[in-house]
Amino acid sequence: MVVEFRHEILSTLPLEKKIIGRPPKSLPKDPEKRIARRTEKGKQQPYISWQATWYDEHHEVQAKRFSVKKFGEDGARKLALEHAINLHNKTPKPIKEKPNNDPYRKQKFRRVSREDVSILATIDSGRYRSKEKNEIEAEDSNPFAFEGERKLELHMAVERDKKLRNQKVKEFLDKNEKIFCELCGFQFTQNYPWLTKDIIEVHHIIPLSKLSGKTKITLNDLMLLCSNCHLAIHQGDEEANLIVALDYFEK
DSSP, rough: TTTTGGHHHTTTSOOOOOOOOOOOOOOOSSGGEEEEEEEEEOOSSSSEEEEEEEEEETSSSEEEEEEHHHOOOHHHHHHHHHHHSSSSOSSSOOOOOOOOOGGGGTTOOOOOOOOHHHHHHTSOHHHHHHHHHHHHHHHHHHHOOOOOOOOOOOOOOOOOOOHHHHHHHHHHHHHHHHHHOOOOOOOHHOOTTTTTSSEEEEESOOOGGOOOOOOOOOOGEEEOOOHHHHHHHHSSSHHHHHHHHHHTTTT
């Protein structure tokens, strides 16, 4: 008789939830505890900096490092502390209520007699389940997807001047007679013999995304970077990453 009332009993009990791992730690309120001196391995010498950590307006953790080599020990620590104080979001993070996903609270159960249970148990549904399992295994063993469909999309583009890029490359060639990355020194034609000309990308020292509108840009505002360095610089804060990269490669 216990089996007969199993669903009714379960519907009165809360659904058990198991939390795997530890919840993320909150940042300390004291700004002094949200700055830290860090030492990282550099190409020729260690890169030493002071790092500030804070919550932004969306309560996401943000961080920025200040080079001891560039700002000095006291200057780098002072800048880190100012960022930890001035940029930190002091408002408490709103708590989102988790919905109750207990399936037994919404389901309705029908009483079934023991005789009907015996009859239902004799119905052979194994063939259908076996076929369904085989179909899933077949799909997993030979996965595919449809790609290449053309779609028209509209987006906002930041205007760039191709002539300025060409002038930057020409100026660099006049001074160095060959094209290479201004950070790591990588040259494409030296590493890929099938290339007939070098590949280089032009990086804006002041990110175009931070320009409020049409702004005068000179050749001194540009750098020639290989695709690896250019991609790495744009992972996060471009200006801060460039400072770290210049110290790392000692440019």
